[in-house]
Amino acid sequence: MNNLAEKIRQLKREKNAVILAHYYQTPDIQDIADYVGDSLGLSQEATKVNAEIIVFAGVHFMAETAKILNPDKKVLLPDLEAGCSLASSCPPDAFEKFIQAHPDHVVITYVNCSAEVKALSDIVCTSSNALKIVNSVPKDKPIIFAPDQNLGKYIMKQTGRKMLLWDGECVIHTAFSIEKLLELHKEHPGASIIAHPESEEHILDVAKFIGSTAALLNHVKQDSNDEFIVATEAGILHKMQQAVPQKKLIPAPAKEDNTCACSECGYMKVNTMQKLYDCLQNEAPEIILDPELIKKAAIPIKRMLELS
Numbered sequence: 619m620n621n622l623a624e625k626i627r628q629l630k631r632e633k634n635a636v637i638l639a640h641y642y643q644t645p646d647i648q649d650i651a652d653y654v655g656d657s658l659g660l661s662q663e664a665t666k667v668n669a670e671i672i673v674f675a676g677v678h679f680m681a682e683t684a685k686i687l688n689p690d691k692k693v694l695l696p697d698l699e700a701g702c703s704l705a706s707s708c709p710p711d712a713f714e715k716f717i718q719a720h721p722d723h724v725v726i727t728y729v730n731c732s733a734e735v736k737a738l739s740d741i742v743c744t745s746s747n748a749l750k751i752v753n754s755v756p757k758d759k760p761i762i763f764a765p766d767q768n769l770g771k772y773i774m775k776q777t778g779r780k781m782l783l784w785d786g787e788c789v790i791h792t793a794f795s796i797e798k799l800l801e802l803h804k805e806h807p808g809a810s811i812i813a814h815p816e817s818e819e820h821i822l823d824v825a826k827f828i829g830s831t832a833a834l835l836n837h838v839k840q841d842s843n844d845e846f847i848v849a850t851e852a853g854i855l856h857k858m859q860q861a862v863p864q865k866k867l868i869p870a871p872a873k874e875d876n877t878c879a880c881s882e883c884g885y886m887k888v889n890t891m892q893k894l895y896d897c898l899q900n901e902a903p904e905i906i907l908d909p910e911l912i913k914k915a916a917i918p919i920k921r922m923l924e925l926s
């Protein structure tokens with residue numbers, strides 16, 4: 619067993635800590651985590667934690683969500699630079715003005731946003747439950763959906779309902795090349811294209827299955843096909859390949875020619891085993907939020923959890 623992994627396990631026991639990790643973390647971090655999941659699963663898991671310390675192996679908004687759900691616990695993030703292009707595309711001041719300009723709208727925000735933006739929202743959603751959350755709003759109520767315009771457009775197509783969209787997007791999910799994807803599909807005509815709904819419309823149009831990271835993982839387990847082209851961050855391939863070792867999983871190609879032809883989120887990947895160890899050892903960096911902000915941001919998150 620890896621020495622650092624063993625040291626992390628020992629510290630975790632000594633300090634009564636749990637590690638929650640997103641599917642986009644590196645394989646070594648996923649392997650040492652107590653729970654690996656998608657954004658919804660991680661929020662649900664965060665409500666069940668008994669440990670005193672939560673180490674969140676993911677990005678900043680996810681650790682904030684865990685803190686909002688556990689205001690009395692210590693929530694650590696191995697690297698505070700683990701950001702999110704979607705969250706930074708939606709500054710709270712500008713978003714507040716946008717909401718004020720459309721006062722009668724129900725504000726649904728994708729969980730990939732800051733605590734301040736959540737505090738301005740009526741309901742939070744994730745890619746797992748966005749459809750359900752939007753459908754929970756009475757038909758005659760206009761909706762603001764932020765910050766992911768691609769998820770928003772996908773939900774509009776699914777529901778036939780018009781929503782006012784914020785124009786944010788995920789740099790990773792918009793990096794896929796449709797031309798290269800179709801070329802790759804020609805080389806593997808039997809493969810199913812599966813995609814995360816943060817991807818652009820032209821990618822979703824050719825996908826046979828669309829879902830959150832957890833839904834994509836379930837799909838490759840349950841579908842009878844044995845070859846898939848996967849359009850989401852490449853970290854998910856670790857758990858997928860563990861679940862279906864006999865199946866062929868091919869990462870969707872990015873527009874830019876990068877060395878591995880797959881898309882990796884630089885923010886997710888700033889967390890390393892060493893930083894995970896150091897943050898447990900030092901009990902820092904810690905997520906600190908103003909108690910008033912926690913109270914306000916908890917309301918739309920709890921609404922989402924009740925509806926999920």
Ligand code: 13P
Pocket residue numbers: 655656657658702730744745746816829830831832
């Ligand atoms: P899910 O975790 O809902 O699949 O979304 C992925 C993501 O946006 C991570 O930032």
